[in-house]
């Protein structure tokens with residue numbers, strides 16, 4: 001099963017839509033609740049990163065028998081130094097974004113901790129592609 005969602009930069013009201021839809025579907029097909037929790041945490045963070053840091057993006061989720069692969073492809077500023085961005089507490093979030101309660105710099109570390117694999121490719125001035133995978137058991 002393949003699902004797609006569009007994400008618009010700045011649209012915090014809708015951030016979390018894709019993760020809640022995926023959560024519903026994984027529940028329906030009987031995936032382990034602990035696995036669902038991990039997928040939802042990682043996807044929510046990735047979704048918020050598009051809203052907070054990019055212009056727009058497309059989320060493609062592939063649900064297979066053994067696990068779920070999610071690709072988040074955005075048009076945005078890109079990430080110049082990925083290892084630095086992965087550090088706990090590192091954030092370039094604007095004051096406006098911080099005021100809304102985002103920008104703790106824990107999104108990428110949380111994505112790493114909640115996935116079986118996480119791959120980030122980014123081109124400065126073009127965008128970022130995040131690929132995450134979670135096994136179902």
Ligand SMILES: Nc1ncnc2c1ncn2[C@@H]1O[C@H](COP(=O)(O)OP(=O)(O)O)[C@@H](O)[C@H]1O
Pocket residue numbers: 045049050052053054074076077078079085086090091092093102103104105106107108109128
């Ligand atoms: N999709 C993205 N596009 C551009 N920059 C990003 C993206 N995702 C993450 N970043 C960069 O990596 C940093 C760290 O991300 P994260 O750990 O989620 O922290 P936060 O979102 O709280 O700033 C961000 O502040 C930003 O500089």
Ligand SMILES: [Mg+2]
Pocket residue numbers: 045048049103105106107108
């Ligand atoms: Mg973040």
